[in-house]
Amino acid sequence: MKSKLVLSYDGTPFAGWQVQPNGTSIQELLERAISCLLRSNTKVIGSGRTDAGVHALAQVAHFSHAQPLPPRFLRSCNALLPPQIRVHSVELVAEDFHARYDAYGKIYHYHLWCEPIHSPFHRLYSLHYPYPFDQQAAQEAANLLLGTHNFSSFANAAHEGAAGKNPVRTLKRLQLVEQEGGLRFEFEADGFLYKMVRNLTAALLEVGSGKSKSSTPHQILLSQNRRLAPAPAPPHPLFLIRVLYLT
């Protein structure tokens, strides 16, 4: 049998989604809780990693199990997890469901706090950016990145595994939206390369601040040269908002 989880987490205290030698990962805590409840070593497969410090409103994961889940599984699972991680739903899915391979898209938001003084309630979840920012220029630069491209200029080298092997992605939406205290960048793509959202954000911040180096984000994209792009923007303002599935 296979079940699908939807969970949210405040990434502040964790070393990211994926099991790490150093630091506690969200995947590891989930696997520990579920293995304990099922009395059986259980692997949990997420829709993808999130970096250390990145948050999720609705990450999706799956796991296999030999027996039906015990009653009140959701409640027991949350009781075993720290309060920064909450599983919101669990449902039986087809045996061939795969949280990563079946996802046809993802939505991320990146938050900027643009007022002169940061808010105590948003300091852990937004980048303090109290500088002049040309939203229209940044949006126009963003529009030139839409579509299907080799995004390797905006990908950090992955530590391991399959990530980064095919650097072609389709960026479907990249919208700058005003919100309380500042702005958010909304990203939707069929998938994202390692640190791609943070690298795109950093390039657009350079445009909006007028500090763009010789290369525009579009030129950086075409160059397929990682070194032309600025360093990634920090992780704590980034939220995985949704993982998209056909069913």
Add this chain to the structure above:
Amino acid sequence: MKSKLVLSYDGTPFAGWQVQPNGTSIQELLERAISCLLRSNTKVIGSGRTDAGVHALAQVAHFSHAQPLPPRFLRSCNALLPPQIRVHSVELVAEDFHARYDAYGKIYHYHLWCEPIHSPFHRLYSLHYPYPFDQQAAQEAANLLLGTHNFSSFANAAHEGAAGKNPVRTLKRLQLVEQEGGLRFEFEADGFLYKMVRNLTAALLEVGSGKSKSSTPHQILLSQNRRLAPAPAPPHPLFLIRVLYLT
């Protein structure tokens, strides 16, 4: 000279507004920062206390100083304060301004999270209340509390000082408003007795949950008997939203 501050704080790590023998208070940290910047022992007077764990979006305070404030006072003050406390503005006011006596009203919000699973991002700022709740019954009970009354049934004994001497207050607004994840209770009065918002909230929760004891909030109010009212609701979902002044 006299200056007025507007500040926000995340009350989670503090022992409340007022200087305490045990634990760090917001007033104490402000006084320490300002005294350091002015090189002179400075008392800071707030519009009123907030309890340990209670937050503020716009607390108001004043202090006297012999010399004009140094340039970049705001920035220096924030640099000396922990990031959970931010001073948003400082302005010179008339010598007779008083943050407490001149306030003609205050607005507080109390947040309930009503979904089955709490949100990692709201857990520190809302009461998890995933129970059936009759909002209309609670609103009707709230409406009976509006107006000018002796609210001593809803006041805890203050630890010290003038608070609680005159228990008559005018409750101008008490509105239950639906919001993301649940509800908020909006309170506006000319002033609040010690723990009054949390005591009123607890009484309205009893009504909405259908667990009301023999006495309704209106009967508790009329009784002027603190023992008829339930224990105060917890502090962490409570925000001081605004302090109202005529000028």
